[in-house]
Amino acid sequence: MRVLCAVAMIALLAGPAYAQTAPIQKYGDPDKEKTQGEIEAEKRAEKAYQRSLGNVPNASGPVDPWGNVRSGDAQKTAAKPAPEKRSKPANPPN
Template identity: 65%
Template sequence: MRIFYAIAMIALLAGPAAAQQTVPKYGEPDPDKTPAQIEADKRAERAYQKALGNVPAGAPTDPWGNVRSDAAPKPAAKPAKGAKPVNPTTSAGSAK
């Protein structure tokens, strides 16, 4: 029974390994294209360029524009006269 399981595992692992051999590897030249494929690529490139021409040219946008400000940060407000000073080491909700 172990032999049957071993053969089944080898068969299951051989399928994906054989399928990977048909994919061209990185750095290998592409297979030659047919004239119909070349013409289809040219048509697709022309359609892409035409679509780019239809996009209106707008002013450059700054996505962080409302996060940054041109003005320097304002100094912290001074506490009003008679107000208790805030102790930064205690939390706001705790009382002593």
């Protein structure tokens, strides 16, 4: 009897908790129509984003954060030697 009562309590508590979940849009369902307030909020957010892009300074060339660690006389890029042209051996090993 206790087991039956416990199962009934769990079932009764799970119903309202399941009902509180938001519905998920399924694949192929049409998008919900946006309210006028949502449309205006998106426009304000887009304008604020564009204004914030104007506050970002332009890059004035490549930035080297490790430049003060490297010595000044070291080459900026290590030059790779040209690979030697290999010729096919007369007698292959196999």
